[in-house]
Amino acid sequence: MITINNLSHEFVIGKKGRQTIIPVLRNISFNVEKGEIVTIVGRSGSGKSTLLNLVSGFIRPTEGEIWLNGTKVTDLNEAKFADFRIQHLGFIFQSFQLIPSMTAFQNVELPLILKGVSERERKQQTEEMLKRVELLDYQDHYPSELSGGQQQRVSIARALIVNPPIILADEPTGSLDSETEESLLEFIKELNRDLGITFLIITHDNKVAQIGHRTIELKDGRIVEGVAIV
Numbered sequence: 001m002i003t004i005n006n007l008s009h010e011f012v013i014g015k016k017g018r019q020t021i022i023p024v025l026r027n028i029s030f031n032v033e034k035g036e037i038v039t040i041v042g043r044s045g046s047g048k049s050t051l052l053n054l055v056s057g058f059i060r061p062t063e064g065e066i067w068l069n070g071t072k073v074t075d076l077n078e079a080k081f082a083d084f085r086i087q088h089l090g091f092i093f094q095s096f097q098l099i100p101s102m103t104a105f106q107n108v109e110l111p112l113i114l115k116g117v118s119e120r121e122r123k124q125q126t127e128e129m130l131k132r133v134e135l136l137d138y139q140d141h142y143p144s145e146l147s148g149g150q151q152q153r154v155s156i157a158r159a160l161i162v163n164p165p166i167i168l169a170d171e172p173t174g175s176l177d178s179e180t181e182e183s184l185l186e187f188i189k190e191l192n193r194d195l196g197i198t199f200l201i202i203t204h205d206n207k208v209a210q211i212g213h214r215t216i217e218l219k220d221g222r223i224v225e226g227v228a229i230v
């Protein structure tokens, strides 16, 4: 479902003539099978977010290939990658990334508008999804009128609404208290089990790392070999 081949990435900083090259990922290769949850761990600065940004297409690698669901996405141009993202990828971020001026309903509905789904279909699918995350009664609330856990459930509903085969998550429980964290992790496991969604999750939280069928550790931009496979 996800194949990373010899992926390397460098950032170039500074003005022309005084540039510094920062190698961040060095020759990374791994596979994630359909229906797997793989967690990526590593110390701060080890390259986890950079890896996720590359898989998401928000930045382009210096070298290497990324295949998602049978498509070599590193060959897609910006516009094609944007289309691909809407069809195939769901995102969960630590900061939820909800639109503050939109209600829970409108936030969840948004990807369907981008996809060109009719208004009637959108209403039906959005309500169904809000029911699934147990927030139907909160559909008219704005993000500021919801708790952290509820906001994260809205963001998950928004990620799920287009039925993506792959969900990419960046510290999904980073802003939640431990009780809310546990219920969110249970929910991720349930989605994986019931819907067969493949998850790639980056975290430095042990509890989150443990929900992975497999954990990959990054150190200084390389995969640490011999990490325990759960």
Ligand SMILES: Nc1ncnc2c1ncn2[C@@H]1O[C@H](COP(=O)(O)OP(=O)(O)OP(=O)(O)O)[C@@H](O)[C@H]1O
Residues within 6 Å of the ligand: 011, 012, 013, 022, 024, 042, 043, 044, 045, 046, 047, 048, 049, 050, 051, 204
């Ligand atoms: N846009 C950028 N320009 C220059 N350097 C960058 C940029 N983004 C990240 N870096 C550098 O790349 C390295 C890896 O950063 P990255 O955010 O991928 O690490 P991380 O493992 O996700 O860290 P954390 O757990 O703290 O979020 C760091 O040294 C960082 O300073």
